[in-house]
Amino acid sequence: MMRNGLLNGMILLIFLLGLGGCVGTLEIWGVNRPLSSDDDDDDDVPDIDFSDYNGDEFLNVRWDKEQAQAGYFDCQEAFAVTGTEEDVGSECPFCDVVWAVTLDLIDLSAPCLSQGTDLDVAPSYNRIIGMEFHREGPFSLYRSTADSGSELGQVGVGAFNGTDFTWSGVGDWEEPFSASGFTLFYSGEGSF
Numbered sequence: 001m002m003r004n005g006l007l008n009g010m011i012l013l014i015f016l017l018g019l020g021g022c023v024g025t026l027e028i029w030g031v032n033r034p035l036s037s038d039d040d041d042d043d044d045v046p047d048i049d050f051s052d053y054n055g056d057e058f059l060n061v062r063w064d065k066e067q068a069q070a071g072y073f074d075c076q077e078a079f080a081v082t083g084t085e086e087d088v089g090s091e092c093p094f095c096d097v098v099w100a101v102t103l104d105l106i107d108l109s110a111p112c113l114s115q116g117t118d119l120d121v122a123p124s125y126n127r128i129i130g131m132e133f134h135r136e137g138p139f140s141l142y143r144s145t146a147d148s149g150s151e152l153g154q155v156g157v158g159a160f161n162g163t164d165f166t167w168s169g170v171g172d173w174e175e176p177f178s179a180s181g182f183t184l185f186y187s188g189e190g191s192f
Contacts, residue, residue, distance in 0.1 A: 048163060048192055053083040053099040053129065055165075055190020059121070061112055067181035075112035077121065079103040081190070083129070092142050092152040095130030102126050117182060128152060141167045143186065155186045163192045 057079045063072040083101030092098055105123040113119050130142040130152050138159045142152035158167025168187035 050097045050192060051085045052192075053081060053085075053101055053190065054192075055081050055188055056106075057081050057103060057186060057188040059113075060185050060187060061117060061182055062185075063182045067116075072115055072181070075110075075115075076187075077110055077112050078106040080106055081129070081188070086128070088130070091128055091144065091150070092130040092132075094132050095142055095152070096133045098128060098130040098152075100126065101129050117180070139165075139167070141169070141188070156188075158188075165190055165192075 058076040059079070060074075060076045062074050068074075081101050081103050083099040086098045086100045088095050088098050103125055105121070108123055113121055128144040132140040132142065134140070138157045140154055141156045141158055143155045144150045144152050154169070156167040156169025158165050166187075166189045169185060
């Protein structure tokens with residue numbers, strides 16, 4: 001008799017959970033949130049040191065069919081990115097963390113941008129980068145397009161693997177270049 005009561009109780013519990021579900025959100029640390037480098041098994045928010053940004057950013061150029069047939073090739077310029085955490089200001093009010101960074105062109109002799117883009121990219125320049133963490137899914141990456149004072153625009157989405165991260169996306173500003181036969185987008189990677 002006790003066995004039937006326990007079985008009926010379990011069935012009722014499963015039924016009620018099916019109707020109302022469980023309260024809360026499942027977060028998988030390391031997929032939609034970075035994992036800390038410590039080895040303890042606590043369920044607290046990981047203690048990630050976001051004070052320094054170190055990574056690479058790529059300016060990707062994609063040519064349309066006509067330009068590709070004329071000999072232009074898809075390519076990317078690589079930049080080393082380093083910076084320090086800043087206060088989240090009006091440039092990116094929805095960002096969880098923001099950095100003031102310097103981007104340094106890695107290979108000054110790369111032929112990518114010199115093949116007809118007419119883009120004037122300095123070998124070194126400063127920008128603001130921000131990340132917005134989402135409770136479910138990847139993070140969003142935001143970036144300024146001028147040295148200072150400009151609002152950050154979303155340039156990609158990314159994911160963490162431990163404290164390593166990668167991101168990619170297409171910028172809202174690619175359309176002006178499509179008339180020239182190419183599109184641009186940023187991507188990147190790094191580690192905290």
